[in-house]
Amino acid sequence: MQISYKFQDRFDLAIFIPTVLLIVFGLLAIYSSTLNHPTASGNFQKQVIFVVCSVVAFLIIYSLPQQTFKMFAVATYGISLFFLVAVLVIGKTVYGAKSWFGIGGFGFQPSELAKLGTILMLSYWLTYKNRDINNLKDIGVALMIGFVPVMLIMLEPDMGTSIVFAIITISLIFWSGISLFGLFVVLTPAFVIFASILGTYALIAALLLVIAILFFFKRDLFTSITVFIINLSSGFVFDYLYRILKPHQQKRIESFLNPMADPLGSGYNALQAKVAIGSGGFWGKGFLHGNQTQLRFIPEQWTDFIYCVIGEEFGFLGSVLVITLFFIIFIRLMKLSSTAKDQFSVSVVIGVLTLLFAHFAINIGMNVGVTPVIGLPLPFLSYGGSSLLIDVVTIGIVLNIYKNRKMHT
């Protein structure tokens, strides 16, 4: 089976097949949740068109020479930022967020392109000529690259996507070999913000902990004080951010803290999603036989709550199969990150892994009720052209990297 071996050597079926299966699962779930729906019954056909477009994009990306990605990193990032600014001006408001361009009957979300742009740009900058990430200035620049799109997306506002960008940024900085202190500088503000959500005492405790750790690092006074001031101010950021959040977003946070308090209010989706998945049992209720899904107890189920269609109609078996397919992709990406040929490629693979994993974790977490309801699509499964296209393109990029891993320039 030499041919077969050669094919596997150039094309990683362990990433490709799970991806295809996930897209098929997605189509089934979209079909089930939009069947007979008064307004969304055309979504299945649209998604099929998106899949076809994505396959074309995948083939193009896969066949590009590997240098292309590095060459176009800055350009992609620049175009992304341009679109992100433009969308704030001329974008279409959907669900209270200005995040869409309307092109004909279809829409396009520039934040999806920006995911790709940010991964490429960060990877480009972080791996540029053996850069040393461990000084405050370089950390600052890296953070800037990541947080400019974060800020622009927050203005739309789209909290979920902003969080994904933040995670990608932190993950890539971490991967670039940051020191413990550097990581401390990057991560503690987030930790302090989280503490401030829990209350004043938690905030004070967190700040005291930061001071204690600063003593442990024994850095110079200027650095220590700077770091402390960053932390102190982030303590008050949440309060500010909470106030600029839309009421429906505030409610989402509250309803995560106590979803049963208002079962028909904002906790409704979270509760109904759990009911759908839980009632699926081991075998599931059968394709097109889930009453939660068919009777539309979960609004817009084909987007962020697509996983509960799987949970309800395909049961524990289907649910575990889907997360296992993701798991296989993630593990393969980890493997690939150790065999890719240059630092840039490694960073891109980690970026793609982080992107997919962040979406996966936040989405599945919210569906099974272990994380707050943050509106994010599940890669490959959720209805939506932009995200499917970008997700498939990232797979195209990593398979391209896989194909070229043994070539030398």
Place this chain on the structure above:
Amino acid sequence: MNDTSFGEPFRRKILYVIIIGFFSVCVVQLFHMQILQQLSYSEKSNENSVKPIYQFAPRGIFYDRNHQVLVGNKPSFTLRLTPSLYDKKITPYLEAILGVTPGYIDRILKQNESYSKFIPRKIAKDVSFKVIAWYEENAAKLPGIDYIMETQRDYSFGVMGSHMFGYAKEIPPEILQHRKEEYDPGDEIGFSGIEKTYEDYIRGDKGIKYVLVDSKQKTIGRYKEGKEDQSTIKGDDLILTIDKDAQRVAEEAFKDKRGAVVAMDPATGEILAFLSAPQYNLDDFAKVTSQEVWKNLNTDPGIPLFNRASMSTFAPGSTFKMISAIAGLEEGIIDTNYTITCSGGFQFGDRYFKCLHVHGRMNVSTSIEHSCNTFYYNLVNKLGIDIWSKYAKKFGFGSKTKIDIPEEAGGIVPSTEYYNRVYGKNGWTKGFVISLGIGQGELNVTPLQLAQYAALFANFGKSAKPHFLKGYVDNQTNKYIAVKPQTYDIGISKKSFDIIRHAMYEVVNGAGTAVSIKSLELQIAGKTGTAQNPHGKEHAIFVGFAPYDNPKIAIAVLVENAGFGSVAAAPIARDVIKAYLQKGKKEEINKVAASMKKEEQIAN
């Protein structure tokens, strides 16, 4: 500055830990939800989408003793409001179309605000087709409003019977609290009269239809093709002891009078007619009773809601003389040869008790016939309070008859013990007792007790607990089940009864106080009475039974503020008796008339 930087293997390890860790958390959580807690989630999922629609069971029909309908059912539309879906802006339009005063809807919502806001409230029953048409046209603009078909009480069968039938109403939250097992919000429950006593028989079993609804509560279809549905079972039909004709005659007679009629079968205790006048319209209670209706009923000077027949108490006047007479005969204090001379009254200490006439020589029979007071002042003085009291109680006075409706008063029969309690040991004199002999003073009885009293004379001291229920048709088996009357005997000699009964016969058929209603066919025996009324003109009373030889009906009639019993009360008693006793004859006459008509038609 690369002192403590993470080496690549370490970074890799961290990422693996995160990925595998999260994967494990998800699998554990899925296992927990889908395997361990599947049942609980399934239940919730079904609660979501499977909605039970309750179908109210029609209440059992009331028939009279001859199987004629007294109270029936009719279909009606009930308009409902579900607060969780309701928009308060609709209220003015709704109130206008229903023709109710502003604030009506708010009031109803307030009355049952303790219920879940997802449960529909009935806001108007028996709404007209016009309202339903209006709703159908505007349904889209009326969130939270819907209507259901229900059955409602139909009182159009010729008798009102408001106090004995009583009414059923939507169960109020206070009562529901204690009966959550049996009732749901919106259910009807008997509030008074027979509707209350026999609630468990009449109410039937609610039906449940399961339907699938979507998240907007829109019905999508039936659940499991209706396999789990439970059909409605109508309540048990009641066969009442009432005679519709007698009841109708009584109601007719009291159209513009206040008072009460109670007629019963002396041997079985079956109530044949039961009326308290004025009555109220039970139809008003079959709807969601508006406050206006309540207010009118409660402020009406005729107090129509008050059940006079079993709750009003008064001194029964001369109708009570037979108690003293029986007591005297039974205790051997007097016999038929005993006489006194009435010279117009009775001197007791420094008080003079008057008689209405100067009757001359009186024995026990003539004293009843002519209603001589003097004879009874004397007699009760001889008997003493406690013997008199003992016999009054034997005839059922001073305690409830335990008739099968909840509204009943027991009345008062004074005794030594009673006077001591009320006035203190030395606070009363024997003079208090004298007027009891003619049924005046602190004696309090109800019309129902007087009917029972008449029945005991009719049937020689043997009777049965007065009751309305003759039997019922079991809704499960469709079998008629008869109710056995509880009979009793008060243990008084036939000899004494013979004397008194004959005197009562003479009251009507001799030269007594009620000769105006003398009738050879009916053979009524009875006694008139006049109850003193501190608030106005006296009440007229008549107690009696018929036919004298073989009594089939015993009756008590009270006409408020009507003066002497012979004038106002006795003719009503006669009419009711006639309606009951001559039923067979009338039917024969009707039959003959009908056949004659037929013959005529054929001849034509």
